[in-house]
Amino acid sequence: MRKFTASVFVVSTLAAGAHADMWPHVDGxxxxxxxSLDGQVLSVHIEGDALEKMEMLRYPGEQYNHPADVLNEKYYNSRYGWLADGFIDLPSGAGIFVSVLDSDAGLEVYQGGMRSMLQMHTYAPILGTDGNNDPWQWGGTMVHNWYAVAAPGLYDATYKVYVGDASTGLPLAGYTPGQVTVHFSAVPAPGALGLLSLAGVAGVRRSRRGC
Ligand SMILES: [Cu+2]
Structure with missing residues (x-):
């Protein structure tokens, strides 16, 4: 029992030291x-299985660099990315916006970007997170936001995606909005020990690539 306790202590110490300069994981x-925008009708479809739940993982003890520290001790994931399906022709002064139609309590969203550029993301709270209920403007390039929760479980959110006035975010008349539902499953870490989750992370990083 004493030996067990000592190992845990060593692992925690190593983890803290190694992660002095640390960014969140880009898993999956x-x-x-x-x-896509067909005339004035916007639509959104999810690549592959639309009902697949994005697995959110938590990495106990990890402390991420500011401003990514909003993800500390949370289950999180950045697999979903907004992407243009073909050319989107918007009138000048217009933009594409996302607003929350429904979101399970506890689901948080933070501003991301290209997954490979995670040190440049703002990690600003969006889409109902931390009291920010403004529509979120998607700039048209690939954007992988960060989704996070504090407690394990299943979470969904449904968004309205629409063409709006770029300065006010108000919907433009004549355009039909689209809608999309995202799905998450926050699961406990593969092991209670830091060592086990570190080993799991190393495996994931070798076998999977972000963008
Ligand atoms: Cu992507």
Whole structure:
């Protein structure tokens, strides 16, 4: 029993030291929310199985660099990415916006970007997170936001995606909005020990690539 306790202590110490400069993990393959505009009708479809639940993982003890520290001690994932499906021709002064139609309590969203550029993301709270209920403007390039929860479980959110005035976010008349539902499953870490989750992370990083 004493030996067990000592190992845990060593692992925690190593983890803290190694992670002095640490960014969140980019686990799992990309899954894109494909946005298209046919005339004035916007639609969104999810790549592959639309009902697949994105697995959120938590990495106990990890402390991420600011501003990514909003993900500390949470279950999180950035697999979903907004992506244009073909050319989107918008009138000048218009933009594409996302607003929350429904979101399970506890689901948080933070501003991301390209997964490979995670040190440049703002990690600003969006889409109902931390009291920010403004529509979120998608700029048209690939954006992988960060989804996070504090407690394990199943979470869904349904978003309205629409063409709006770029300065006010108000919907433009004549355009039909699209809708998409995202799905998450926050699961306990593979092991209670830091060593086990570290080994799991190393395996994931070798075998999967972000964008
Ligand atoms: Cu992507």
């Amino acid at each position: 393959s990309m899954k894109h929310l494909m946005v």
